[in-house]
Amino acid sequence: MLVLDKPAGIAVHPGPKGGDSLEAHFDSLRFGLPRVPALAHRLDRDTSGCLVLGRHRKALQKLGQLFKAGRIDKTYWAVVEGSPAEESGLIDLALGRRDETRGWWMQVDPAGQPAETAWRVLGRHEGRSWLELKPRTGRTHQIRVHCAALGWPLVGDPIYGDRAAGGTLHLLARAVSVPLYASRAAVGAVAPVPGHMADALAALGHRAEPQPEG
Incomplete structure (x- = not known):
């Protein structure tokens, strides 16, 4: 398994119109294996943070089962x-x-697929949270639609917000925890705050994080 810190603004795989994508660069992440890694899940183009890849078919199968089982x-964040x-x-x-006709655009629909999002407030300041x-x-655009439906659209959301x-969309896949082995602790990863969210989070009480060396 690999966990990438995905930047905002790049799709994880090529769209119908082509263009650059993360998958186009996966060959550099083989690290000695004969096959390139593959996506175990997806993040929106404008979402940054933790993205999980499987390094081979058996790993992808295991990760797929874990994601499906929740x-x-x-x-x-x-x-x-x-x-x-x-x-x-x-x-x-x-x-x-x-x-x-709008592809993946979603809405609240009582006849749609069940979707649940737990939330808590970490900070408030001048009309933002x-x-x-x-x-x-894991529904498409779940967090974005859920927040907008309750009257809290995400900052920078061009579809469900202003x-x-x-x-840029202020949504970060902050952390992921994967129980790969039954007898060991879950494998965890945490993504740093991206530059486009730093000022907004600082105003809401987030303290600057130490930068990794090297």
């Missing part, structure tokens, strides 16, 4: 417009396609 713990009335809670809203979010299901505001 055994991989995923933690996201988001900066949102608005301020939740509570300090924590659970969003339980089914999701479905908003418009077949810093949220920790733990999706219990399209005129511009900027």
Whole structure:
């Protein structure tokens, strides 16, 4: 298994219109194995942070089973417009396609697929909030749609937020914990705060993190 710190603004795999993608660079991550690693899950183009890869077929099969069973713990950080009335809670809203012509655009739909996101507030300041979010299901755009539905659209979200505001999506796949071995502790990884979120998080109380050496 490999865990990458995915930058915002690049797709994980080529889209219908082509263009650069992370998969195009996986050959440099073989590290002696005959095959290139492959994606064990997906992150949106504009989401940064922890992205899990399997280094061979057996690993991908194992990781796929863990993701499907909901055994991989995923933690996201988001900066949102608005301020939740509570300090924590659970969003339980089914999701479905908003418009077949818009590809992956989603909406709350009682007839859609079940979707749950646990959340808690980590900071508040001047009409914005810093949220920790733990999706219990893995629906497309789940966090973005859930937050927008409750009146807290993500900063920089051009689909479910203020399209005129511009900027980069403030969503970070902060940490992942993978129980690879039954007799050992889960393997964990934590992604650093990306540059485009640093100022917003600092205003909300986040302290600068030490930078790795080298």
